[in-house]
Amino acid sequence: MIDADFGKFGGSSTQGRRPPQFPGNVRSKALSSDLLRNGPAAPLLVGSGSMPIVLTLVWTGLFGAAIGSFLNVCIYRLPRECMSLVWPGSRCPKCLRPIRWFDNVPILSWVLLGGRCRACKSPISIRYPFIELLTGCLFAFAAWHQLFRAPLSSVAASLALADRTLLFLVYAYLLAALIVSTFIDFDFRIIPDQITLSGAYLAPVVAALFPVVHADAAAGFQALAARLFENGSSAHALFANPRVAAVLSSLFGMLCGGGLIYAMGVFGKILFRKEAMGFGDVKYMCLLGGFMGWKAALLILALACLFGAGFGIFIKLFTRDPYIAFGPYLSLGALCLLFWQAEIVEFLFTTWPAWSGGLLRAGPGGGPGPGGS
Numbered sequence: 001m002i003d004a005d006f007g008k009f010g011g012s013s014t015q016g017r018r019p020p021q022f023p024g025n026v027r028s029k030a031l032s033s034d035l036l037r038n039g040p041a042a043p044l045l046v047g048s049g050s051m052p053i054v055l056t057l058v059w060t061g062l063f064g065a066a067i068g069s070f071l072n073v074c075i076y077r078l079p080r081e082c083m084s085l086v087w088p089g090s091r092c093p094k095c096l097r098p099i100r101w102f103d104n105v106p107i108l109s110w111v112l113l114g115g116r117c118r119a120c121k122s123p124i125s126i127r128y129p130f131i132e133l134l135t136g137c138l139f140a141f142a143a144w145h146q147l148f149r150a151p152l153s154s155v156a157a158s159l160a161l162a163d164r165t166l167l168f169l170v171y172a173y174l175l176a177a178l179i180v181s182t183f184i185d186f187d188f189r190i191i192p193d194q195i196t197l198s199g200a201y202l203a204p205v206v207a208a209l210f211p212v213v214h215a216d217a218a219a220g221f222q223a224l225a226a227r228l229f230e231n232g233s234s235a236h237a238l239f240a241n242p243r244v245a246a247v248l249s250s251l252f253g254m255l256c257g258g259g260l261i262y263a264m265g266v267f268g269k270i271l272f273r274k275e276a277m278g279f280g281d282v283k284y285m286c287l288l289g290g291f292m293g294w295k296a297a298l299l300i301l302a303l304a305c306l307f308g309a310g311f312g313i314f315i316k317l318f319t320r321d322p323y324i325a326f327g328p329y330l331s332l333g334a335l336c337l338l339f340w341q342a343e344i345v346e347f348l349f350t351t352w353p354a355w356s357g358g359l360l361r362a363g364p365g366g367g368p369g370p371g372g373s
């Protein structure tokens, strides 16, 4: 899906588009949709004209916080397999008394009750409001990223509002999956199949229904097909179909993500003579690769290894835990890729080679000091 956002940032994305004109009091729906159609130009959150954007982000944030409240339920109940997600309703884990609706308002109720159950006064973990706040912030950021960011990446700028809204919904789904997987993996060292397998099955279906999710990667598959098959042949016509190309992109993403981490697990088992990678991580990468495409899958794995090495040493210093959950690092990598794939690719393949090349040219004596050239 990020593939749809893969284009490099550039000034060209806003060229040819009329910057929105904001009158003093902007509240009408018509104007806000006009703003969305034409895309915002430079400074966004300034003056009264920013009202539709602020309102959209506030509503998305509140929606996210409500979803976060449901994610708390998922995080608690999914690993405890005997519990249904919908029944019984929310209840205090200590006294088991049902939590009434006015004590179940995201973030606010926890603050008003001072972090304690109204009935038995036992403390309620700060993690509940934290997850609600986190989900709200990430949803609002995803909405800004897909709808209002200026300049939009060249690919995103070419998409209609409906497509960008659809991409936001896919982002929202993935963010929810990332949050639930991360916290369950922290607590139980598993990532439930209800998240990973259902997501992996869903990914190619979403690709077939909404090819825009894989727009950029699918273009790559179509270009490859143009080289392999004769123009006008039935094979060429099949690959030229954007839905077929998007499904191929999704399946290849799954294969790359799941296959590579499985290979890492096998290699690690030979090297360390113990289980190095859980099969839950393999299924989790199938989900991420299936939605985000093969390029993102490779980069997620690379970033997760980097984060794992960095934070892993830190965690080892403070805990005696021989096992470190890899899921949270995969989630962190996926989060970075969701929002900054273009920048990460730019850094890895342009900025970094230029910088390190410059260092190499300066010679082994060091940087461009007085002795260097």
Ligand SMILES: [Zn+2]
Pocket: 092, 093, 094, 095, 096, 097, 117, 118, 119, 120, 121, 122
């Ligand atoms: Zn209680």
